[in-house]
Amino acid sequence: MPFLAAASENxxxxxxxxxxxxxxxxxxDVLSIAxxxxxxxxxxxxxxxxxxxxxxxxxxxxxxxxxLSLVPGFFMAPKEGGILPYLRGIPNSALFLYDTVxxxxxxTKSVNPLGYxxxxxxxxxxxxxxxxxSVLWGPDAFAxxxxxxxxSGKDLDGVETGISYGAPGNQQAFYVNAGHDNDNWDTxxxxxxxxIRENDRTANLINFxxxxxxxxxxxxxxxxxxxxxxxxxxxxGRMSFQDWLTVSGRVSDNLxxxxxSDSGGNPVWQESRSIPxxxxxxxxxxxxxxxxxxxxxxxxxxxxxxxxxxxxxLKQEESTFYSEVIYDRSFFSRSGLFTGGxxxxxxxxxxxxxxxxxxxxxxxxxxxxxxxxxxxxxYHAKLRSVFGQYSHKIGEADIWFGVRDDEHDIYKDHxxxxxxxxxxxxxxxxxxxxxxxxxxTPFARQLLETEEPDLEKIKSFSGQVSWKPSKQAGLSLSAxxxxxxxxxxxxxxxxxxxxxxxxxxxxxxxxxxxxxxDIDLYANLTLSDNDGPNETYKYNDYxxxxxxxxxxxxxxxxxYPYNIGPKxxxxxxxxxxxxxKVSTFIKLGxxxxxxxxxxxxxxxxxxxxxxxxxxTATIQDIMISGTELDISVRNLADRHYSIPGTYSDxxxxxxxxxxxxxxxx
Numbered sequence: 001m002p003f004l005a006a007a008s009e010n011x012x013x014x015x016x017x018x019x020x021x022x023x024x025x026x027x028x029d030v031l032s033i034a035x036x037x038x039x040x041x042x043x044x045x046x047x048x049x050x051x052x053x054x055x056x057x058x059x060x061x062x063x064x065x066x067x068l069s070l071v072p073g074f075f076m077a078p079k080e081g082g083i084l085p086y087l088r089g090i091p092n093s094a095l096f097l098y099d100t101v102x103x104x105x106x107x108t109k110s111v112n113p114l115g116y117x118x119x120x121x122x123x124x125x126x127x128x129x130x131x132x133x134s135v136l137w138g139p140d141a142f143a144x145x146x147x148x149x150x151x152s153g154k155d156l157d158g159v160e161t162g163i164s165y166g167a168p169g170n171q172q173a174f175y176v177n178a179g180h181d182n183d184n185w186d187t188x189x190x191x192x193x194x195x196i197r198e199n200d201r202t203a204n205l206i207n208f209x210x211x212x213x214x215x216x217x218x219x220x221x222x223x224x225x226x227x228x229x230x231x232x233x234x235x236x237g238r239m240s241f242q243d244w245l246t247v248s249g250r251v252s253d254n255l256x257x258x259x260x261s262d263s264g265g266n267p268v269w270q271e272s273r274s275i276p277x278x279x280x281x282x283x284x285x286x287x288x289x290x291x292x293x294x295x296x297x298x299x300x301x302x303x304x305x306x307x308x309x310x311x312x313x314l315k316q317e318e319s320t321f322y323s324e325v326i327y328d329r330s331f332f333s334r335s336g337l338f339t340g341g342x343x344x345x346x347x348x349x350x351x352x353x354x355x356x357x358x359x360x361x362x363x364x365x366x367x368x369x370x371x372x373x374x375x376x377x378x379y380h381a382k383l384r385s386v387f388g389q390y391s392h393k394i395g396e397a398d399i400w401f402g403v404r405d406d407e408h409d410i411y412k413d414h415x416x417x418x419x420x421x422x423x424x425x426x427x428x429x430x431x432x433x434x435x436x437x438x439x440x441t442p443f444a445r446q447l448l449e450t451e452e453p454d455l456e457k458i459k460s461f462s463g464q465v466s467w468k469p470s471k472q473a474g475l476s477l478s479a480x481x482x483x484x485x486x487x488x489x490x491x492x493x494x495x496x497x498x499x500x501x502x503x504x505x506x507x508x509x510x511x512x513x514x515x516x517x518d519i520d521l522y523a524n525l526t527l528s529d530n531d532g533p534n535e536t537y538k539y540n541d542y543x544x545x546x547x548x549x550x551x552x553x554x555x556x557x558x559x560y561p562y563n564i565g566p567k568x569x570x571x572x573x574x575x576x577x578x579x580x581k582v583s584t585f586i587k588l589g590x591x592x593x594x595x596x597x598x599x600x601x602x603x604x605x606x607x608x609x610x611x612x613x614x615x616t617a618t619i620q621d622i623m624i625s626g627t628e629l630d631i632s633v634r635n636l637a638d639r640h641y642s643i644p645g646t647y648s649d650x651x652x653x654x655x656x657x658x659x660x661x662x663x664x665x
Contacts, residue, residue, distance in 0.1 A: 033100070033127050033147045035389065036136050036326060036339050042430060045391060045400045045420055047462050047478050047508075049128040053151075056120055058575060058585045060616030060632030062164075062658065064096075064126070065114035068146070070573065072478070072508035072524045073130050075565040075591065076114060078653065080258040080645055081273050083114040088130060088480055089504040089528045089564035090458075091489075093143035093440075095133065099150055099248055101279050101299045104140070106318055106381075107352040107444040108490065111275060111305070116232045117254045121162065121175035122190035124151045130508070131480070132460040134416040134438035135402040138343070138385055142438050142458055143482065150248070152238050153179040153186025159665040166658030169197040170229075189237045199227045201259040205267035205363060209312040209371065218365040225270055228257045246283040252276060262360035263598045263648045269310045269363070278302040292329040298322065307353070316351040316376070332392075340388030347383075351376040352444040357540060360647055370543060370551070377444070382409045389418075397423040411453055414439050432464040443490050454499065459483040475511035480504075489535055502532035502562050518577040526569040534559040560597045566609070568592035581620040588613050596644035605649050613637050630660040 034044035041048035051067055061067040065076040065083045075086040087094045092109035095102065098118070105111045126148060133141035156179035164173040175192035206223040210216040231254065238248040257272040281299040288294055299322050307314045324343035330336065357372035389402030403417040418436030439455040446453040461481045468474035487500045506528035513521045537560070540553045573587040592609040613636040619629045634656045642649040 031127050032149070033097075033133075033137070033145055034129060035337075035391065037328065037337075042466070043398065043422060043424065045398070045422065045432075046133075046434065047130040047432070047464050047480075049130070051126040051128070053124055056123065056126075057628075057630065058583060058616065058618060059573075059587070060585065060614070060630055060634075060658070061120060062632075063115050064118050064120065064146070064148070067120070067126060068114070068128075069589070070524075070571055070587065071128060072510055072526045072569075073144075073506075075526075075569060077565060077594075078643060078650075080260050080650060081256060081271065082110075083112065084110065085112055085114060086565040087143045088482060088506060089530055090143045090482070090484070091563070091565070095137060095141040095145045097137075097145065097147040098250060098279065099281060100147060100297070101281055101301060101322070102140070102320070103148075103277075105275075105303060105305065106320075106347055106441065107316065107349060109140075109440070109443070110490065111273075115256070116194050116196070116230070117252065117256070117275065118148070119175065119190075119192040119194075119232070119234045121192045122151050122177055122188075122236055124149045124155055130478070131434055131462045132416075132418065132436035132438035132458055135387055135389060135404045135418045135436065136339075138345075138387075138404070138406060139383070139439065139441045142440050142456075143460070150236055150238060150250075151177065151179065151188055151190070152240060153181045153188045154240075155179065156188065157181040160662060161665070162660055162662040164194075164658055164660040166196075166656060168654060168656060171196040171658060185239065185241045187237070187239045189235075191235050192233075194232045196230050197227070198230045199257060199259050201268065202226055203259055203268050203270040205269040205310065208269075208310045208363060212371070214369055215362065215367065215371055217368070221267075221363075227259060227270060228255070228272070230254075230256050244285045247281070248283075249278075249280040251278050260646060261648050262363070267363050270308075271310070272308040274306045276304050291331075291334075292327070295326040295328070297324050297326075309359075314351070314353050314374070314376070316349070316353065318350075319348045321346045335394075336390065336392045338388065338390045341386075343383075343385045343387070345383040345385075347381045349377075349379050349381075349444065351378065354444065369545070379410065379444070381411075383407070396425055397421060411442055412455060414455055414457075428467060428469050430464075430466050432462070432466075434460075434462045434464075436460055443488070443496060446488070446496065454486045456487055457485045459485075472514040473512065476509070478508040480506050480508070484532075497535040497537050500533055500535055500562075502530055504528060504530045504564060520575040522571075522573045524571050528564055528567055530562055530564045532562060534561055563595075563597075566591040566594055568609070583618045585616040585618075586614070594644055596649060605644070607641075607643060607649070610639070610641055610652075611637070624663070626664040628662040630658075630662070632658045632660075634658075 030038040031041045031044050031048050031050055032038050034046040034048055041050050049071055056067055068074045069076050073088045077084040084091055085094060096104055096112055103113050129145040131144060133145045137145060156177055160177040162175050165171060173194035177190045179188040203225040205221050206225045207221050208215055234252040236250040240246040253276045255272060255274045259268060260271055261268040279301040284296045286294045301320045303318045305316050322345045324341055326341035329338050354375045354377060359372050362370055362372045384407045385404060387404035389400060391398055391400035399421045401419045406414045416437045416439060420434035422430060422432045424430040437459050439457045442453045462478060464476060464478040466476040482504045484502045487502055489497045508526050510524035537558050538555050539558045541556050543551055543553045545551055570590040575583055575585050577583045589612045594607045596605045598604060614634045615636055616630060616632040621627060622629045635653055641652045643652045
């Protein structure tokens, strides 16, 4: 849950806010991504938020997208092949990390681990920052950061197992967590798997690409094809020796089939996405006296995406090596703290797909000669960085300033910076002002079409006031303003947009109240709006063949309004504990109207606002000690509704039920 309460009474008063993070009635682990050190979200130099493992269980959250949907500023837009995340009105703008290692792809910003491709069964907590974070985290920490913190042997000394079944889709899942904590070392291992029928829609176009020179005849394209089951497999582990050496890793494999149709609804074809990942990480820390420490981290990740589009496979590979050294030092009797470092990142991309045409235009019976052009390219990118941040405490206030210099070998160098202040006149109040800049690395198509392309940049301002008079009540109000420059969108209708700019403003309000020891109530509200020009694209509306056989494309400029997602989002939620070992969680959420701009300027489809109701019941020590039963019900109203898809409107998520049984051994 999102709010902070009083500090632990076992911690000295002067150290409380720096060492312990409190939710309603519970001590939680600290936040580690705001300053690259452990600190409380209450005083962190950021608009910070923490979701703990216990909260994920109470909410019945099975995916990262479900967990983030309760956080102000976030909107999870379901699409045919996954989820498009918005943060503060900007799509695909958060940097997703697993154990501080980036999870996304460099070739596209639209692949994020928001579904079952990231298991929450071994997650200790989720750390969230809303606002620019490039100074300490580099490229793509644009509008925020989400860090998945895995469990360790210190969190579980034993074995925990769980099995799940859900409907519709005949969902079947299991996980096993095993940990051991010794005096000098600890180990942890997790294995999880899920199988589900996520799509029942039958395709009627099953062949198209033919021999790769021209499409097969239309009569041979038509048929019937039922979707496959989706599957997700993940293994992760971690081993630590004392407080100075940690080795960790994660391996995952998945297949996500989905059905796509154009704006007319015909034809309907099948696609699938598989994004197996391998990640390994080494960390070491050396204390250099009482006031300083040296930290080293190195990681290697390998991602091999594979896309199946009707009857064609596109395979690519992305490998990343990253290494950094960070130096921490305190000054002036610990009133000042400096964190600085150097880092090196090297990426190798093989077979990055570059689409030059709009696929649905080629699938109809009128096209017998042309295939949409999609090429593949390889490239190699190196990034060297120097960064530092200094914070200083003056009375009841903290001030900070940070700067980062990134030197790239294939696109323009960039300097990002941040500054801010936090003032806490009493233990009940805190005021924060933050300003920072960040940038996003270019799309693969930009790198291949432009030498040293300009980078998309954001200037972000945030102000926050928080009040927590007691463990039973609190509220927080945040205002933000973002200026995006050199803004470019990757659009399936027309490739990349021309550089643009947008101004986005918004408010985020959240509050909690515990009227009794058995009831906790929560609410949050997000309001946002934007101002700026339409997105403009160069669109290939038709092609023809000259007498010499060469293909000639005709282009027009088309415009789409910038889409910030819903301008109003509301969440009401609560926990009721009617008995000692029984708890119920209920969430009522609202998102305002949205729209889908149809391709080629053919108009738009409007979607009205909707309310969604979810409930979860948790029963502990059911039948056997250490056994826990969860029953989660989503979309309880079972109201049929449509939402924007990629090319057309699609059906929203149906009513669903999932039952999970856990046991600690």
